[in-house]
Amino acid sequence: MRVVFFGTPLFAAHVLEELFRKGIEVVAVISKPDKPKGRSGTPLPTPVKLAALAYDPSLPVYQPDLVSAPEFASVLEPYRADLFVVVAYGELIKPHLLEMPRRACLNLHASLLPKYRGAAPIQRCILQGETETGVTIMHMAKKMDAGDMIEKVRVSIGPDDTFGQLEDALCEAGKKALVQVIRAFAQGEPSRESQDHTQATFAPKIELEDCCIDWTRPAEELHNLIRGVNPAPGAWCYLSVKGEKKRLKIRRARIIANFSDEPGTLLNARCSDDNLLIAAGTHALELLEVQLEGKKRMSSEELARGVPRAHLNFRLMT
Numbered sequence: 001m002r003v004v005f006f007g008t009p010l011f012a013a014h015v016l017e018e019l020f021r022k023g024i025e026v027v028a029v030i031s032k033p034d035k036p037k038g039r040s041g042t043p044l045p046t047p048v049k050l051a052a053l054a055y056d057p058s059l060p061v062y063q064p065d066l067v068s069a070p071e072f073a074s075v076l077e078p079y080r081a082d083l084f085v086v087v088a089y090g091e092l093i094k095p096h097l098l099e100m101p102r103r104a105c106l107n108l109h110a111s112l113l114p115k116y117r118g119a120a121p122i123q124r125c126i127l128q129g130e131t132e133t134g135v136t137i138m139h140m141a142k143k144m145d146a147g148d149m150i151e152k153v154r155v156s157i158g159p160d161d162t163f164g165q166l167e168d169a170l171c172e173a174g175k176k177a178l179v180q181v182i183r184a185f186a187q188g189e190p191s192r193e194s195q196d197h198t199q200a201t202f203a204p205k206i207e208l209e210d211c212c213i214d215w216t217r218p219a220e221e222l223h224n225l226i227r228g229v230n231p232a233p234g235a236w237c238y239l240s241v242k243g244e245k246k247r248l249k250i251r252r253a254r255i256i257a258n259f260s261d262e263p264g265t266l267l268n269a270r271c272s273d274d275n276l277l278i279a280a281g282t283h284a285l286e287l288l289e290v291q292l293e294g295k296k297r298m299s300s301e302e303l304a305r306g307v308p309r310a311h312l313n314f315r316l317m318t
Helices: 010-021 047-055 070-079 121-127 163-187 217-226 299-306
Strands: 002-007 025-030 036-037 042-044 083-087 106-108 134-139 149-155 235-241 244-256 278-281 284-292
Touching: 002 010, 002 235, 010 025, 010 047, 010 083, 010 163, 025 042, 025 070, 047 083, 070 217, 106 163, 106 217, 121 134, 121 217, 134 163, 149 217, 217 235, 217 284, 217 299, 284 299
Parallel strands: 002 025, 002 083, 083 106
Antiparallel strands: 036 042, 106 134, 134 149, 235 244, 244 284, 278 284
């Protein structure tokens, strides 16, 4: 089976590496353009590009600004692909490309469709407090994440699992399932199941403002937010340090039940390791790992040792 692979981030790179390891014939790789990083503005290769060139420097890698531009179709045609495989590419594939491969255009999506269609299914399911998610291999369709399903694999979500941890688990499940589906196409036509579109939910991209902690919300919601955007972009709140307003990222926290006070109040009760304890809309959060702007990651106990608690104020909402 001749495969053209579309992908950009590290998740997709790990999937591509699995295809290489399993002997899948990848004839070309498509990734988004390199983006400038850091103060120097030097463009850095995408993880998928790096994975492709590490495996075979002669493997064709294309990085069009717009993959669905009419002129790019002529670049893809000579590869006579049996399958297009799309994994977190970062652009909606237009119908004229979906019809190009001989057998199918497949997508690996990190949710149990039809739930959590869209750009941020892993983060959004944690934010919603889900205890289970998974991956779906599907035929691509004109409508986003709405195609017929070929394979689904369920993955449990632990109460303290972060976005990063769940992403790793889903990648592991997804790459194995994808190899099985590609091999199934070599034997014939795998069965397919249409989605129940009435059950669809959506997972829009996570914006920075979505990560702002509102202490009036229940502690459980805040705990889900913190782990759902860890490691990136990271949950944050404003904090007054000796009267100076600063941004604090909260990397890890724990719910402490049966505490009540005005939301944002720094409670006096001792926690494990004497970490900071902040009142939420219901219950409270013990801050386990934080990062004050311009500083390294630390426990909140270390933060409190550097700045006396009397000089810390979490009641800044904006």
